[in-house]
Amino acid sequence: MNYRKELIEQILPFWLGDAIDRKEGGIFTCLDEKGNIYGEEKSVWFQGRALWTFSKAYNVIEKNPAYLEAAKCIYGFLPKCEDTDGRMYFTVTREGKGIQKRRYYFSETFAAIGCAEYYLASGDETALFASRKYFDIAYDCFTGKRRNEPKFNPETHAFKALSPVMIMLSTAQTMRAVDKEFAERYDGIARACLDEILHGGFLTERALLENVTRDGAFSDTPTGRTVNPGHSLEAAWFVIAEGILTGNREAIEAGKRIIDITLPLGIDQKHGGMIAFTDALGKPPVALEWDMKLWWPQCETIIALKLAHLVFGDEAYARLCADMEDLCEKRFVDRENGEWYGYLHYDMTVANTLKGNIFKGPFHIPRLYMIMSVLNETGDIGKYMGA
Amino acid sequence: MNYRKELIEQILPFWLGDAIDRKEGGIFTCLDEKGNIYGEEKSVWFQGRALWTFSKAYNVIEKNPAYLEAAKCIYGFLPKCEDTDGRMYFTVTREGKGIQKRRYYFSETFAAIGCAEYYLASGDETALFASRKYFDIAYDCFTGKRRNEPKFNPETHAFKALSPVMIMLSTAQTMRAVDKEFAERYDGIARACLDEILHGGFLTERALLENVTRDGAFSDTPTGRTVNPGHSLEAAWFVIAEGILTGNREAIEAGKRIIDITLPLGIDQKHGGMIAFTDALGKPPVALEWDMKLWWPQCETIIALKLAHLVFGDEAYARLCADMEDLCEKRFVDRENGEWYGYLHYDMTVANTLKGNIFKGPFHIPRLYMIMSVLNETGDIGKYMGA
Numbered sequence: 103m104n105y106r107k108e109l110i111e112q113i114l115p116f117w118l119g120d121a122i123d124r125k126e127g128g129i130f131t132c133l134d135e136k137g138n139i140y141g142e143e144k145s146v147w148f149q150g151r152a153l154w155t156f157s158k159a160y161n162v163i164e165k166n167p168a169y170l171e172a173a174k175c176i177y178g179f180l181p182k183c184e185d186t187d188g189r190m191y192f193t194v195t196r197e198g199k200g201i202q203k204r205r206y207y208f209s210e211t212f213a214a215i216g217c218a219e220y221y222l223a224s225g226d227e228t229a230l231f232a233s234r235k236y237f238d239i240a241y242d243c244f245t246g247k248r249r250n251e252p253k254f255n256p257e258t259h260a261f262k263a264l265s266p267v268m269i270m271l272s273t274a275q276t277m278r279a280v281d282k283e284f285a286e287r288y289d290g291i292a293r294a295c296l297d298e299i300l301h302g303g304f305l306t307e308r309a310l311l312e313n314v315t316r317d318g319a320f321s322d323t324p325t326g327r328t329v330n331p332g333h334s335l336e337a338a339w340f341v342i343a344e345g346i347l348t349g350n351r352e353a354i355e356a357g358k359r360i361i362d363i364t365l366p367l368g369i370d371q372k373h374g375g376m377i378a379f380t381d382a383l384g385k386p387p388v389a390l391e392w393d394m395k396l397w398w399p400q401c402e403t404i405i406a407l408k409l410a411h412l413v414f415g416d417e418a419y420a421r422l423c424a425d426m427e428d429l430c431e432k433r434f435v436d437r438e439n440g441e442w443y444g445y446l447h448y449d450m451t452v453a454n455t456l457k458g459n460i461f462k463g464p465f466h467i468p469r470l471y472m473i474m475s476v477l478n479e480t481g482d483i484g485k486y487m488g489a
Numbered sequence: 490m491n492y493r494k495e496l497i498e499q500i501l502p503f504w505l506g507d508a509i510d511r512k513e514g515g516i517f518t519c520l521d522e523k524g525n526i527y528g529e530e531k532s533v534w535f536q537g538r539a540l541w542t543f544s545k546a547y548n549v550i551e552k553n554p555a556y557l558e559a560a561k562c563i564y565g566f567l568p569k570c571e572d573t574d575g576r577m578y579f580t581v582t583r584e585g586k587g588i589q590k591r592r593y594y595f596s597e598t599f600a601a602i603g604c605a606e607y608y609l610a611s612g613d614e615t616a617l618f619a620s621r622k623y624f625d626i627a628y629d630c631f632t633g634k635r636r637n638e639p640k641f642n643p644e645t646h647a648f649k650a651l652s653p654v655m656i657m658l659s660t661a662q663t664m665r666a667v668d669k670e671f672a673e674r675y676d677g678i679a680r681a682c683l684d685e686i687l688h689g690g691f692l693t694e695r696a697l698l699e700n701v702t703r704d705g706a707f708s709d710t711p712t713g714r715t716v717n718p719g720h721s722l723e724a725a726w727f728v729i730a731e732g733i734l735t736g737n738r739e740a741i742e743a744g745k746r747i748i749d750i751t752l753p754l755g756i757d758q759k760h761g762g763m764i765a766f767t768d769a770l771g772k773p774p775v776a777l778e779w780d781m782k783l784w785w786p787q788c789e790t791i792i793a794l795k796l797a798h799l800v801f802g803d804e805a806y807a808r809l810c811a812d813m814e815d816l817c818e819k820r821f822v823d824r825e826n827g828e829w830y831g832y833l834h835y836d837m838t839v840a841n842t843l844k845g846n847i848f849k850g851p852f853h854i855p856r857l858y859m860i861m862s863v864l865n866e867t868g869d870i871g872k873y874m875g876a
Contacts, residue, residue, distance in 0.1 A: 386843035
């Protein structure tokens with residue numbers, strides 16, 4: 103696939119029409135098959151993520167003023183997504199009034215990378231300051247300095263989760279690449295996150311686990327056995343990229359190991375595609391949608407396989423990557439209306455024709471296309487990472 | 490199907506083995522295909538619901554001491570599921586230590602009906618007092634006297650939901666039948682809930698809506714357009730039963746209307762079965778699992794159709810009911826290991842082999858079997874309701 107061309111012609115334009123709210127600012131992501139808005143509630147994750155996407159596309163794909171204009175429109179909306187305590191909401195109204203606020207601070211991590219990348223694209227220094235502010239809030243939540251009421255009783259649900267660690271690694275990677283003044287700080291955070299992913303108990307012989315006990319042990323419970331293969335493969339390429347950027351051979355090898363143990367757990371040999379969840383010991387997965395094929399795990403699988411082939415040279419990765427690309431082209435891509443379908447049934451038929459919702463917007467797919475463009479053209483993940 | 494025989498031989502025994510925790514008290518519901526426990530976390534909903542089920546089976550099906558013994562074991566565990574403020578948890582550890590507490594007070598409504606029915610079965614007056622206590626807490630939450638931190642900002646997410654109203658109707662119906670001393674109070678609450686379901690804005694020309702604005706208007710948003718057909722049909726039979734018990738002809742007719750508008754929205758003409766969610770205007774449904782076939786909407790559909798046939802005499806209801814019964818027998822019932830599968834794909838293949846989890850335990854299925862036993866034998870819903 104010509105990722106650069108498709109990104110420019112099929113993917114980004116889908117989100118550059120009515121999705122950009124030129125009246126109130128920000129971006130709508132609840133778009134149906136044809137790009138019509140079916141809900142005006144705005145995802146705060148996607149204000150930050152779309153800001154990142156359009157800015158990054160401007161920075162690494164082409165200096166298209168439409169990308170910068172969209173980014174500016176979203177950048178201006180971000181302050182409306184903040185609560186009085188500085189934390190961001192999870193969803194807001196069209197006008198930017200808070201609807202739901204969550205304990206999780208992914209809104210802030212995505213706002214941080216969005217602002218950082220927008221600073222690079224626009225040169226607007228206020229965006230750099232904003233990215234630091236959002237990063238600091240997210241990091242204070244991450245370290246526990248800023249306390250959030252826990253969802254589960256920490257005495258009886260004594261887990262630590264992989265998600266915040268891998269997202270913090272990725273966030274620190276972006277901040278390090280952009281905010282040179284504090285690069286050392288971000289580098290230390292990235293190193294600590296990498297260490298936690300590899301040595302915090304998540305990486306076992308069998309799987310990269312989503313949750314382990316607070317002291318890093320396996321818990322033979324539904325929570326402790328949960329594997330999210332798309333997450334695992336996303337973590338794997340974060341880890342390999344970090345290894346390449348910092349010359350850490352152990353990280354590169356560990357990333358390979360994550361890929362090698364995850365593929366057999368996640369690939370559906372019968373119907374194709376990467377499933378959403380599984381249980382590390384083959385017991386019933388908890389999530390209803392465990393065998394559905396969601397868009398983003400396919401994206402992360404392709405990136406991980408592509409990078410693995412480039413770094414390790416094994417042709418098996420290249421073959422698997424090509425198979426997955428074909429499958430996505432046939433089943434997820436909607437040539438008629440643009441973008442990908444987001445949710446396929448276990449058998450790879452379309453389960454929902456929507457193109458966006460609170461969780462699906464312009465992020466994983468354009469990121470895939472940008473990474474693949476850079477890797478296909480240069481073979482150098484560092485070029486994409488901005489290092 | 491011989492519901493009475495199947496209930497006694499296939500359904501209840503599945504939950505009377507290791508699921509009953511004879512060491513710590515209570516019931517496990519995370520059971521795999523064969524009934525093995527794959528998770529020890531206990532659902533508080535299901536402590537109350539299973540207590541109700543075994544007690545009700547003892548009261549209306551047969552005086553089997555095993556049912557009473559199981560009920561007693563669960564009854565003794567209920568106090569452990571309470572937090573210090575009297576509210577109940579949503580999940581607890583095997584020993585009864587709180588894991589998660591939610592804003593929703595369904596744990597309390599199910600504990601109330603469980604204790605009420607157990608009082609009838611056992612004659613233990615402490616259970617009657619407990620049922621009043623749980624009912625009062627739930628009712629105080631329902632009326633807002635007991636305030637719970639809202640999940641959504643009430644200024645920007647100004648919805649009222651159908652679920653608490655229909656559950657409160659059903660809870661009040663059970664309390665009224667058991668707790669004669671306060672029957673008038675429960676009767677008033679049931680009447681108010683019925684009025685809210687029929688005249689609160691939920692019942693439109695097109696569907697029984699899950700959420701309407703606080704002043705009862707339709708909201709053209711994903712939340713406002715959500716229809717849960719299984720819920721609608723469950724509400725329909727609650728409403729028809731209430732109409733029969735209280736001689737309210739308007740309620741009986743409204744229940745028929747709910748059934749008639751819901752069936753075309755919910756029945757999957759191609760693959761069969763009742764879907765989980767739809768959008769009243771045909772826009773993309775929000776829930777990932779919208780076209781999956783879950784166990785409980787099928788149960789509620791069969792009950793609604795059976796009752797509709799009995800009350801209105803239209804043979805079309807009887808034919809649809811028989812079709813749905815056949816389908817469930819073929820696709821959901823597991824003759825080899827007992828119980829039903831809970832989660833089928835859109836195409837009626839098994840999506841997950843589990844028999845129980847935090848949301849599926851001995852409730853909708855045994856309730857279906859009990860109601861069908863009584864209706865097939867007597868044709869009188871009042872006999873089941875205990876009126």
